Amino acid sequence: MTFFRFTWKNIWRKPLRTLLLTVCVSVAFLIYGLTASFLAGAQGSAGSSDDILGVMSSAGRSHPLPLALLPRITSTPGVAAVTYTARLRGFVGTEKNVVNLTATDPDALLAINGRELGLSADLVGALGAARDRILVGRALADAQGWTVGQQVALTAFQTARQDGDRNWRFEIAGIFEGENASTDTYFMIGRYDYLNAARARDKDTVDAFILRPGDGVSTGALAARIDAAFANSASPTRTQSEKQFLEAFLRQYADVGLIIDLVVGASFTTLLLIVVNTMVFAIRERTFEIGLLKTLGFSRWRILSLVLGETLLIFLAGGVLGLALAKLGAGIAGPALGLILSAVVLAKALALILGLGLATGALPAANAMRIPVTAAFRTR
Amino acid sequence: MTDRHDPAPYIDLKGIRKGYRIGTETVSIFADLDLAIAGGAFVAIMGPSGSGKSTLLNMLAGIESPDAGQLMIGGNRLDRMGEASRTAWRAHNMGMVFQFYNLLPMLTAAENVELPLLLKPLSGKERRLRTEKVLDLVGLAGREKQYPTRMSGGQQQRVGIARAIVADPGLLLCDEPTGDLDRKSADDILAMLGFLNRELCKTIVMVTHDPQAARHANRVLHLDKGEFAEERSAA
Numbered sequence: 234m235t236f237f238r239f240t241w242k243n244i245w246r247k248p249l250r251t252l253l254l255t256v257c258v259s260v261a262f263l264i265y266g267l268t269a270s271f272l273a274g275a276q277g278s279a280g281s282s283d284d285i286l287g288v289m290s291s292a293g294r295s296h297p298l299p300l301a302l303l304p305r306i307t308s309t310p311g312v313a314a315v316t317y318t319a320r321l322r323g324f325v326g327t328e329k330n331v332v333n334l335t336a337t338d339p340d341a342l343l344a345i346n347g348r349e350l351g352l353s354a355d356l357v358g359a360l361g362a363a364r365d366r367i368l369v370g371r372a373l374a375d376a377q378g379w380t381v382g383q384q385v386a387l388t389a390f391q392t393a394r395q396d397g398d399r400n401w402r403f404e405i406a407g408i409f410e411g412e413n414a415s416t417d418t419y420f421m422i423g424r425y426d427y428l429n430a431a432r433a434r435d436k437d438t439v440d441a442f443i444l445r446p447g448d449g450v451s452t453g454a455l456a457a458r459i460d461a462a463f464a465n466s467a468s469p470t471r472t473q474s475e476k477q478f479l480e481a482f483l484r485q486y487a488d489v490g491l492i493i494d495l496v497v498g499a500s501f502t503t504l505l506l507i508v509v510n511t512m513v514f515a516i517r518e519r520t521f522e523i524g525l526l527k528t529l530g531f532s533r534w535r536i537l538s539l540v541l542g543e544t545l546l547i548f549l550a551g552g553v554l555g556l557a558l559a560k561l562g563a564g565i566a567g568p569a570l571g572l573i574l575s576a577v578v579l580a581k582a583l584a585l586i587l588g589l590g591l592a593t594g595a596l597p598a599a600n601a602m603r604i605p606v607t608a609a610f611r612t613r
Numbered sequence: 614m615t616d617r618h619d620p621a622p623y624i625d626l627k628g629i630r631k632g633y634r635i636g637t638e639t640v641s642i643f644a645d646l647d648l649a650i651a652g653g654a655f656v657a658i659m660g661p662s663g664s665g666k667s668t669l670l671n672m673l674a675g676i677e678s679p680d681a682g683q684l685m686i687g688g689n690r691l692d693r694m695g696e697a698s699r700t701a702w703r704a705h706n707m708g709m710v711f712q713f714y715n716l717l718p719m720l721t722a723a724e725n726v727e728l729p730l731l732l733k734p735l736s737g738k739e740r741r742l743r744t745e746k747v748l749d750l751v752g753l754a755g756r757e758k759q760y761p762t763r764m765s766g767g768q769q770q771r772v773g774i775a776r777a778i779v780a781d782p783g784l785l786l787c788d789e790p791t792g793d794l795d796r797k798s799a800d801d802i803l804a805m806l807g808f809l810n811r812e813l814c815k816t817i818v819m820v821t822h823d824p825q826a827a828r829h830a831n832r833v834l835h836l837d838k839g840e841f842a843e844e845r846s847a848a
Contacts, residue, residue, distance in 0.1 A: 530704020
């Protein structure tokens with residue numbers, strides 16, 4: 234027998250209680266894993282870039298900017314390359330199946346963030362072969378079951394064609410993979426010239442200009458320079474990095490990070506109270522045995538480590554189970570919800586498992602450590 | 614009270630004073646207790662309830678400290694040790710046998726016996742060999758994997774004795790070791806204690822109410838109101 238086996242046997246002396254505690258811990262870490270994955274995922278901003286700037290209307294992203302700003306933005310010192318985008322938001326099939334199409338100048342997009350999106354010259358060439366062609370991100374293609382050459386009918390929520398019809402038909406020219414797992418590929422890339430010519434309203438406007446600063450250029454200084462240039466114009470701008478934009482976009486609805494922190498904090502506080510309460514009672518039931526162990530020569534620190542070992546094992550078992558379920562959930566719902574259970578999330582979860590395991594075991598362990606043998610023997 | 618067989622006692626208590634506070638009052642258990650026990654002795658301590666037997670045993674085990682006086686066992690001044698030192702001393706020098714065996718129900722017989730060895734720097738193989746050896750010594754070979762709840766009282770007490778001696782301590786303290794057993798099992802356990810005393814030279818101090826049990830000891834002390842009232846040599 235080893236100390237580990239002794240601890241293990243102590244845990245399983247009341248199997249139902251241990252199972253319920255493990256489930257309790259696993260649910261808390263499932264919540265943590267999913268919420269942290271959301272923050273770390275593509276719906277959050279971890280996969281977005283701090284190096285690419287977006288220029289939007291200072292009145293908000295629903296207010297378009299004139300395409301005529303392009304030459305002035307392009308000529309701003311420090312700008313290496315610029316493209317522009319207009320969004321076509323709608324659904325495919327049912328209204329719940331929401332998809333987005335970003336209409337742009339494909340060649341300019343390739344120059345700016347072709348690497349991040351996994352675009353190649355061949356893909357962009359295929360897109361340029363016909364005006365109604367699109368490129369589809371891997372996550373979206375997998376989720377919808379789309380393949381190259383397939384026709385896709387998108388019903389726009391707002392953007393109507395010149396004949397008033399909101400149905401747009403496209404042909405899939407290729408699939409882009411994204412640079413890595415955290416890259417958002419749940420969208421389509423189309424041609425701006427086609428969208429601009431076919432739509433009924435907002436002609437020659439864009440939702441945003443996307444630019445890459447030159448080497449060594451401070452993105453903050455460049456953003457300030459562009460906004461200053463248009464400050465007193467008819468179209469004042471707000472320039473942000475892609476990362477800042479996504480964070481600000483999410484904050485339009487709510488401070489997602491704060492909500493997640495509150496949900497995780499509440500679940501962990503509840504968990505802490507439940508486990509501490511249960512462990513205090515579990516150890517109190519064994520007060521006599523703790524006296525016996527001390528009589529056999531087990532020191533106060535050995536007793537402390539035994540009790541802490543029990544809570545740590547329960548947290549490890551429950552935490553690993555919860556994170557495994559979160560990983561499974563992120564894998565299943567990942568493309569649609571942008572869940573990425575990254576190594577950083579796992580490392581933080583492991584630190585939480587250890588921290589909470591020690592914190593919850595501290596009170597019962599300290600009680601067990603302190604009780605005198607004679608007092609322990611009187612409990613029988 | 615001195616041991617007549619050995620001038621250099623293994624257990625030496627001089628001027629022990631011990632009392633308990635109950636509310637605002639202090640109840641004295643021992644006012645000025647002297648006791649000397651030779652190494653290798655088998656001593657039975659008898660006496661009515663409240664005479665101080667358990668307190669004396671607890672002090673010999675290092676579980677309680679005297680308020681004053683000298684408590685020396687095997688050359689170690691227990692009265693001068695802190696709790697941590699007394700706990701470490703117990704792990705290496707003393708084994709205890711309880712009336713109700715006090716085995717851990719979720720551990721097998723072998724695992725219960727092995728518990729004190731977890732505190733020693735031994736390999737798993739060494740621990741297993743020593744455990745098997747003492748279980749064989751107490752007549753429980755082949756029952757290593759049996760759980761205490763599946764054993765008779767006599768068998769459980771044998772496991773308790775095996776646990777007490779597995780770390781090879783010089784001193785065995787027995788608190789009513791036959792109090793929960795039938796006569797036959799009690800005689801077997803007492804015979805085993807006698808064997809450990811004679812063959813392995815264990816110094817044994819046994820608290821008991823049972824005069825028949827006391828007859829297995831080679832020295833019997835009667836404790837009454839915190840003083841040794843009578844002493845006789847057993848057969």
